[in-house]
Amino acid sequence: MRRSISGKLVIFISMIITWGLWLFVEPIREISTMSGYSQLIAAFALVVFAFINFISTRHKILDGLFDGLDKSYIYHKYLSICALALAVIHNITISMGKKIERANGIKIPKDPYAMYGTFSMYIFIILILIALVAKKLNYEKWKTIHKFMIIPYAFGIYHYYGSATYAVFSLEPFCIWLNLINIIGIISAIYSVFLYEKISFKYKYKVKKLDIVANGTFEITGDSNGKEIKFKPGQFAFLKILNNENGFVSHPFTISEAPKSGELQFTIKALGDHTKELLNTLKIGDEFVVSGPHGKFNYKTGVKNQIWIAGGIGITPFRSFAQSGVGEEFSVDLFYAYNNEAEGAYKEELQLLNSNNLRVHLFNSKEKGFLSVNEISKLVNIKDSVDVYFCGPAPMRENLKKQFKDSNFNIINFNYEHFQFK
The missing domain is CATH 2.40.30.10 (Translation factors)
Known part of the structure; x- marks a missing residue:
């Protein structure tokens, strides 16, 4: 994929900076080595939460960082899992660290903020489980549940500033760095939950x-x-x-x-x-x-020879491509599969857009069965290196990807968008 700066690289560099600055921060009281590492894990969790919240803003910079907003939500999913794992590990290791401190006679001051960290972890676990179930329901319910994620995040931030064993508001580079990270996370959370719907639709x-x-x-x-x-x-x-x-x-x-x-x-x-x-x-x-x-679903970044595959309502981006005029430097075969004659949108219009470099193939599944790579190979030169652009149901996509893999086609890239609730 063509992208200027990878979001994955930005996340990795952020983690390296967090680790590097942590090496030089000094605690304000004596703590065990285990407690120190536990707080590093908590710092990683805060960085991850900031990225999760920033992705939720749907800022246009995400299209560049992750090669499309749709792909940023893949990172959102796995970062959420990572944040949950880090929170659980932190909870376990901080308890271990305190046991070591007690065994070594280190005085541990009372921490009234500790319980908020526990609240944060358990609420986060509950919401993640609910979100996994809601994903099988519909987009509207998923959105509503997702907004509640601000609650465990708020508890986690409150816990951090109350329980940290280093001067969180000092001029230590590590503290400055985490404060900046938290500012991004807090502003992003407030914007996505309370302001996005009010000011983004301009x-x-x-x-x-x-x-x-x-x-x-x-x-x-x-x-x-x-x-x-x-x-x-x-x-x-x-x-x-x-x-x-x-x-x-x-x-x-x-x-x-x-x-x-x-x-x-x-x-x-x-x-x-x-x-x-x-x-x-x-x-x-x-x-x-x-x-x-x-979105970055753009055939112009692909190779000369291309196969476009649309399933049902997935014809919409290809219709837009075709209406704009396909450049003479491209040679495209568009396969549009639909369930039956009544469900084939824009059939006549697409046929009128048929040209030397955009060949339209309509595929009525009721009459011909499911579209297959074997059927495609009858109309396309399999010796050419091609890029495939797909938009349609996920089961159809995965089936065709497997068929292409097992075929003699020379596929350079198989491009598709990752939003399943579109």
């Missing part, structure tokens, strides 16, 4: 057209009412309906139309309760706002 549009483009799939076209969002084909944005009669919360959707002055379009598959209700309640003249754009 592009306002009015619905001018509503169309059913396939069975259960509708298209929202809006006219700009002020500042326009600037986006590239293939990117997505967070959509929020202002009248919100049906309780529709902000949700990410791919922008389904190529950039057009004064206009913005989303195509939505009515899969969940809220999107189904939105289909029934949204009216021409209603207003919506968007935040973004986000």
Whole structure:
């Protein structure tokens, strides 16, 4: 993947800085070696929490750091697991350290802040478990549960400033560093929980057209009412309906139309309760706002020969690509698979966009069965080195990835976005 500075590298360097500065910090009282290492582990946890909270802000810098906001949420997931592990290890090792201190006759002052660290750990464990269950429910419930993560984080910060055995507000480089890290984490948490929904949605549009483009799939076209969002084909944005009669919360959707002055379009598959209700309640003249754009799903960074594969509503980024005009330097085969004739959105339009360097292959699964690499190989030169761009259901993606791996295709990159709740 092409990226300027890797988010993984930034995280690694932050950990190295934390460890390096910790080597030179002096405690304000005598402590055991185990207690010292335990507080280093706690410092690592604070750094990890700061990254978790910053990713939750959906700041545009995340697209550059992680090659797309969607991929940053993979880091968010594993950093959360890492933070939980560090919190548990810290809780165990600090108890071990205190036992060693007592055995060595070291006086341990009463610590009224210790219990807040314990509260933080147990609340965090409970919320992580709930989040794992909620992930199988829907995006709206996941979002609500996620906001409660600020509670264990607040307890953890309070515990740190009360229980640390070094002068946390001194000019020691380690203390300055952790204070900066905590400031980023605290501001990020406050912004993502309390301010994001209020100030991030700065592009306002009015619905001018509503169309059913396939069975259960509708298209929202809006006219700009002020500042326009600037986006590239293939990117997505967070959509929020202002009248919100049906309780529709902000949700990410791919922008389904190529950039057009004064206009913005989303195509939505009515899969969940809220999107189904939105289909029934949204009216021409209603207003919506968007935040973004986000994403690095961009065929122009790929090799000359490409295969685009769309499954169902996953046609939206490829439609935007095609409408923008595929450069003559690229040779693309677009395979669009849909369940049946009624669910194939934009079939006629895509056929009109068919050209020498963009060959459109429609695949009605009811008539032809599931799209396979064997079917693709009949229409594509398997000797060429190709990049694959995929957008569609995860099971379809994983099935095709396995088939490509077992085939004679020379695949350079298999590109896809990681948001499953889109």
